[in-house]
Amino acid sequence: MSIKRIVVLFSGEGSNLENIIKKLHKKSFGLDSYEVVAGITNKKEAKGIQICKKYNIPSYVIEHKNYTSREEFDTKLVEIINSFHPHLTVLAGFMRILTPIFTKNIKAINLHPSLLPLFKGTNAIEKSFYSDMKVGGVSIHYVSKELDGGEIIAQECFKKDEDETLESFAKKIKSLEYKLLPQAIVKILTKKA
Ligand code: GAR
Helix, strand or coil: CEEEEEEEEECCCCHHHHHHHHHHCCCEECCEEEEEEEEEECCCCCCHHHHHHHCCCCEEECCHHHCCCHHHHHHHHHHHHHHCCCCEEEECCCCCCCCHHHHCCCCEEEEECCCCCCCCCCCHHHHHHCCCCCEEEEEEEECCCCCCCCCEEEEEEEECCCCCCHHHHHHHHHHHHHHHHHHHHHHHHHCCC
């Protein structure tokens, strides 16, 4: 039995963080036991911090406004992440553009609320809801130097209903995220190196 260590990065609500904790933290998959060893955020008001506290998981705030450049911020972020020796770092609603200092040093995956390569960047839910597309979806991809552009690991779509509202659309996205992200983490961590 070995322990697979996961670090989760978030900037807001942290509902995906909580879902990961509920489904994976201190649970066994095959011969491994999974542990969320830390939660890290760039926003001191992020609700995810309370979620970490609730589950006794260490949380760290690194406010980007205290750093003079993205590179300086990423250097600190990488240092903190690496101090936990994670097998995988998961970006679950982490709203930061990352530099090669991060992407070259950290094995990370990102959750994105659209069918990539469509609707990259911020406000992806709104952009995909107001588009002409008849479907919405969720993607999980490796973090690379290209924003929302790394190799796709998992992706699923759902039908936009005739009477769909932005709220009902966002709800569908969330429930798909809660299903796909833990599955993708297990898939990666059970893959032979
Ligand atoms: C999620 O919908 C995630 O897909 C999105 O932020 C939300 C975080 O929700 N991420 C992005 O838009 C990344 N570009 P949560 O804080 O409740 O988990």
